[in-house]
Amino acid sequence: MSNSLKIRPIVEAASMSTRIYEQLKAAITAMDIYDPDANLKLDERGLSEQFGSSRTPLREALTRLDQDGLVKILPRRGIIIVRRTKPEILEMITVWAALESMAARLVCEVAGDDQIAKLQQLADTYDSTQVEQHMSEYSDDNIRFHSTIIQLSQCELIAEMTDGLFRHVRAIRRRTIHEKDRAQRSVRDHSRIVKALGKRDADLASRLVREHTMKLREHVEQNVDLD
Amino acid sequence: MSNSLKIRPIVEAASMSTRIYEQLKAAITAMDIYDPDANLKLDERGLSEQFGSSRTPLREALTRLDQDGLVKILPRRGIIIVRRTKPEILEMITVWAALESMAARLVCEVAGDDQIAKLQQLADTYDSTQVEQHMSEYSDDNIRFHSTIIQLSQCELIAEMTDGLFRHVRAIRRRTIHEKDRAQRSVRDHSRIVKALGKRDADLASRLVREHTMKLREHVEQNVDLD
DNA sequence: TCTTGGTATGTGGTATGCCAAGATTGTTGG
DNA sequence: CCAACAATCTTGGCATACCACATACCAAGA
Numbered sequence: 420m421s422n423s424l425k426i427r428p429i430v431e432a433a434s435m436s437t438r439i440y441e442q443l444k445a446a447i448t449a450m451d452i453y454d455p456d457a458n459l460k461l462d463e464r465g466l467s468e469q470f471g472s473s474r475t476p477l478r479e480a481l482t483r484l485d486q487d488g489l490v491k492i493l494p495r496r497g498i499i500i501v502r503r504t505k506p507e508i509l510e511m512i513t514v515w516a517a518l519e520s521m522a523a524r525l526v527c528e529v530a531g532d533d534q535i536a537k538l539q540q541l542a543d544t545y546d547s548t549q550v551e552q553h554m555s556e557y558s559d560d561n562i563r564f565h566s567t568i569i570q571l572s573q574c575e576l577i578a579e580m581t582d583g584l585f586r587h588v589r590a591i592r593r594r595t596i597h598e599k600d601r602a603q604r605s606v607r608d609h610s611r612i613v614k615a616l617g618k619r620d621a622d623l624a625s626r627l628v629r630e631h632t633m634k635l636r637e638h639v640e641q642n643v644d645l646d
Numbered sequence: 647m648s649n650s651l652k653i654r655p656i657v658e659a660a661s662m663s664t665r666i667y668e669q670l671k672a673a674i675t676a677m678d679i680y681d682p683d684a685n686l687k688l689d690e691r692g693l694s695e696q697f698g699s700s701r702t703p704l705r706e707a708l709t710r711l712d713q714d715g716l717v718k719i720l721p722r723r724g725i726i727i728v729r730r731t732k733p734e735i736l737e738m739i740t741v742w743a744a745l746e747s748m749a750a751r752l753v754c755e756v757a758g759d760d761q762i763a764k765l766q767q768l769a770d771t772y773d774s775t776q777v778e779q780h781m782s783e784y785s786d787d788n789i790r791f792h793s794t795i796i797q798l799s800q801c802e803l804i805a806e807m808t809d810g811l812f813r814h815v816r817a818i819r820r821r822t823i824h825e826k827d828r829a830q831r832s833v834r835d836h837s838r839i840v841k842a843l844g845k846r847d848a849d850l851a852s853r854l855v856r857e858h859t860m861k862l863r864e865h866v867e868q869n870v871d872l873d
Numbered sequence: 874t875c876t877t878g879g880t881a882t883g884t885g886g887t888a889t890g891c892c893a894a895g896a897t898t899g900t901t902g903g
Numbered sequence: 904c905c906a907a908c909a910a911t912c913t914t915g916g917c918a919t920a921c922c923a924c925a926t927a928c929c930a931a932g933a
Contacts, residue, residue: 434721434916463885473918475702478885479709486713494661495885495924510803517748517804521740576737577744580807661886690915700888705915722895722915 436476440483447489448586452500453594453645461490461498487583503587505645509636511584516632518581519565522572523612523628527621530571535616538567542609558592564609568616568628596642605631663703667710674716675813679727680821680872688717688725714810730814732872736863742811743859746792749799750839750855754848757798762843765794769836785819791836795843795855823869832858 433441443466451457467477481498484490491501503511526535541564562585569578608631615624660668670693678684694704708725711717718728730738753762768791789812796805835858842851 436916462883464883474885475917475919479706479916482706482709483713486710492885495883496926497884507803510801513748513752513801514745514803514807517744518741521744521747525740574737574740576734576741580741663886689913691913701915702887702889706886719915722893722913724914 434476435470435472436479439470439472439477440480442470443480443484444487444489447484447500448590451593452502452590457500459500459502461500463498489586502645503591505640505643508588508591508643508645509640511587512632512636512639515581515584515588516629516636518577518584519568519632520625520629522569522574522577523616523624524621525572525574526568526616527619527624529573530616532617534571535613538564538571538616539613541567542606542613545606561605562589568612591639591643591645594643594645595639601638604634608634661703662697662699663706666697666699666704667707669697670707670711671714671716674711674727675817678820679729679817684727686727686729688727690725716813729872730818732867732870735815735818735870735872736867738811738814739859739863739866742808742815743856743863745804745808745811746795746859747852747856749796749801749804750843750851751848752799752801753795753843754846754851756800757843759844761798762840765791765798765843766840768794769833769840772833788832789816795839818866818870818872821870821872822866828865831861835861 452459461481463474463477463481467474470477481490481492485492488501490498492498541560544560566578566581566585569581572578608627612624612627612631615627679686688708690701690704690708694701697704708717708719712719715728717725719725768787771787793805793808793812796808799805835854839851839854839858842854
């Protein structure tokens with residue numbers, strides 16, 4: 420045993436409004452906002468009561484969510500959780516493609532071989548022949564693969580920006596049709612991407628990443644129906 | 647004369663907080679925040695008095711500015727206008743490159759020939775030999791060229807995201823050294839970009855745009871000194 | 874039954890006041 | 904003269920009250 424005091428850093432108590440903001444964000448992210456029966460209306464006074472606070476910090480949280488684009492505040496009409504239209508979702512995927520493509524380029528420059536090896540591991544978790552049996556898990560690991568690329572790029576801003584995009588895109592995944600072919604192709608794409616990163620071929624890697632994500636765009640455009 | 651009343655819809659007045667938000671954003675954008683003598687501290691109570699409002703709408707505006715990353719609210723310490731660090735600026739330029747590069751790709755697909763012609767016009771305004779004499783105007787036209795590409799991509803999201811980036815990058819332009827060589831090369835780059843767009847060569851156009859912006863990144867990295 | 878003005882209610886916007894926690898200044902004991 | 908402590912000021916966080924506008928409901932008249 421150590422002979423020194425074991426001090427854990429004081430968890431800096433977040434302000435009430437910040438905690439409310441985070442809780443609401445998590446709650447909105449978790450719910451299926453594209454369910455036609457979903458209740459998208461928020462009640463300021465009711466919520467402030469539930470959180471045991473006054474309206475002021477709650478309103479600050481809502482302002483931030485509004486700024487994030489998660490809710491829309493309509494003066495004297497109410498606060499609603501926003502549903503993205505299909506064109507908006509497609510734009511998000513396009514931007515995602517642009518950012519991750521650049522991230523791949525950066526990875527080629529700054530990542531260590533060991534880090535790329537870890538990426539390899541993520542890509543190899545699933546064999547393309549057995550993906551179909553583990554679709555639900557694959558979905559998460561798929562996201563993990565992509566966000567790992569972004570992490571390895573060491574570009575904090577790209578990480579921030581894609582974080583918001585993932586949140587929205589994830590929400591409509593429940594509405595996507597899972598073709599088995601797509602999953603298999605996805606696994607193969609990942610493998611190719613890792614290989615390009617390993618060879619430090621920035622042009623190839625960024626192209627593959629872009630094309631891979633744009634395939635998703637195509638898929639959503641053709642197979643996802645909101646409303 | 648018509649026999650019916652001619653009524654025009656009441657222009658819905660923006661809320662106090664929104665107007666304050668916009669004014670503050672414009673004011674912060676306009677000032678030189680990297681001037682060592684700049685006063686970066688904001689006073690809630692003082693400002694609310696200046697705006698002739700109470701603290702509440704002002705605080706909402708500040709919350710939004712905080713969310714935008716323009717100011718930082720430090721509990722019980724004050725509100726300060728944030729200065730970007732050099733690494734942050736470099737990341738912004740990188741993201742800008744990624745987004746505009748994708749925009750160029752989209753332009754190849756969706757823009758009409760007439761629109762590209764208009765872009766050509768912007769690019770041709772300056773001859774590479776006479777740019778040096780009109781540096782200040784060129785600076786604005788330069789931005790105009792790039793934001794036009796983004797407009798023509800018809801991707802609203804890219805437009806939004808780059809808008810915030812431009813705001814920050816523009817702020818440090820006052821601190822950049824204007825080498826005449828750079829301006830000349832810039833003009834030539836623009837010309838090449840337009841040509842690629844005209845030929846609908848998406849790969850080439852996106853590459854040129856990316857390289858062009860990354861040159862700026864390089865330039866800022868080597869020649870701009872904040873603090 | 875249908876139209877229509879009135880009214881009650883819901884909802885976000887704003888004003889104001891108090892509080893707690895840093896920051897600052899002043900004071901005192903060594 | 905200076906360090907340490909205390910009083911005071913500053914400043915953002917929060918609670919509460921009231922307002923203006925949107926909406927829904929209702930009743931009276933056609």
